[in-house]
Amino acid sequence: MIPFLDLKAQYASIKDEIEPAVLRVLASGQYILGDEVAHLEEEFADFCNVKHAIAVNTGTSALHLALLAAGVGPGDEVITVPFTFVATVSAICYTGARPVFVDVEPVTLTMDPAQVEAKITPRTKAIIPVHLYGQMAGMDAIKAVADRYRVPVIEDACQAHGAEYKDRRAGSIGVSGCFSFYPGKNLGACGEGGIVVTNSDDQAQTIRMLRDWGQEQRYRHLLKGFNYRMDAIQGAILRIKLRHLEAWTEARRAHARRYSLLLAGSPHLKTPVEVEDRRHVYHVYAVRSRDRDGLQRALTAEGIQSGLHYPIPVHLQKAHADLGYRMGDFPISEAAAHEVLSLPIYPEMTARQVEQVVAAMEYAYVG
CATH class of the missing domain: 3.40.640.10 (Type I PLP-dependent aspartate aminotransferase-like (Major domain))
Known part of the structure; x- marks a missing residue:
């Protein structure tokens, strides 16, 4: 797993x-x-x-x-x-x-x-x-x-x-x-x-x-x-952890680069974009797929955990219905909520594990 x-x-x-x-x-x-x-x-x-x-x-x-x-x-x-x-x-x-x-920008x-x-x-x-x-x-x-x-x-x-x-x-x-x-x-x-x-x-x-x-x-x-x-x-x-944070961050960034390289050109996915003037620390590596739920099920079947960040925008949460917003008010956020899937990423992860995740994703689309 x-x-x-x-x-x-x-x-x-x-x-x-x-x-x-x-x-x-x-x-x-x-x-x-x-x-x-x-x-x-x-x-x-x-x-x-x-x-x-x-x-x-x-x-x-x-x-x-x-x-x-x-x-x-x-x-x-x-x-x-x-x-x-x-x-x-x-x-x-x-x-x-x-x-x-x-609303949010469509890329970042x-x-x-x-x-x-x-x-x-x-x-x-x-x-x-x-x-x-x-x-x-x-x-x-x-x-x-x-x-x-x-x-x-x-x-x-x-x-x-x-x-x-x-x-x-x-x-x-x-x-x-x-x-x-x-x-x-x-x-x-x-x-x-x-x-x-x-x-x-x-x-x-x-x-x-x-x-x-x-x-x-x-x-x-x-x-x-x-x-x-x-x-x-x-x-x-x-x-103690703060002393290790920069090394952990660089490990996350290396895993993110490997994901992006291996997933480049996929017709089924959009990978995260690191804007030129920013340093992305990849708390989450979130791809976008029109069949997000199917992709998550396929990864789960292969013993690979993933996350949803976030499946329902706040304006559509029942707890905040009093704000008066409706479906369609923030289309970029709503589209992202249906498409984003967070892949495993953490400093202790190995390059081999990144490759296994990518292989499982490729199999989900062509297997």
Whole structure:
């Protein structure tokens, strides 16, 4: 069997580093925030080339707090895309604001900058482009519109650790950037975790208070905050993994290049496109097929796992029917939802496994 991802293999490769770090935290008695989390914040800020990083308990919490720190609240509007994981939209709803969607570009499946300006109203208080599958959205064009209307951009970089746009790291271009450390991410915790990065001293101070009950110091609550603190064990684990992230990223990129080479010219598939001015980190290697479901069944029959990211756009989810959108409102997102299939990709994967996946796909079409 070829798994979609192999967290056990990753753990085995760094077990001798992880276990002493965890035991060190257990012996310290410092289990929430503390030194390990503070060091992770410093190191991740350096990784993203920003001044501040504030660690939280999930990527969703990171988005929620970034929105609040940007002043988003009830009655406001936030522009984002429907082709994303539901957490992007849920975080907007948590603030009391209304999500307003624009469609994605057909090649990158990231926010179409040409559609943003038409959706801006006096109630627009933020724009959230989603760096989907590990590739950043067209940030210059998005920022140009946002700056013209003085609307902050918050990057949903939950799938884009180490991705770049014109040599700028994900999270470093908007007023803030939000990352998830869910176990399956390129940089994943052994549990839940997230982080907000920013170059703004004010944003950092506000988010730091909001994640810990709105405290400026112990028992001095300046804001109505939340319990969104990161566990120290996750901080220690993520510090270890961060040291390996660049090597893991290059392994993912090598596997992606091999997939694209072997699948080139297929009349049945569209493979991902890495835009020239961007560094794709391939959190997901998503191909497009008009018979996506049939292809997935064929791979499953050969013992190859795959994933769907995402089969139903958010605007068509029953949970968000109150937004009033209908089928046909965002045709690019809707088409992608019926066609995308995520193939196995993870650093520990072998070239032989990539070849086996491709062979199984070829057999599915001609066998």
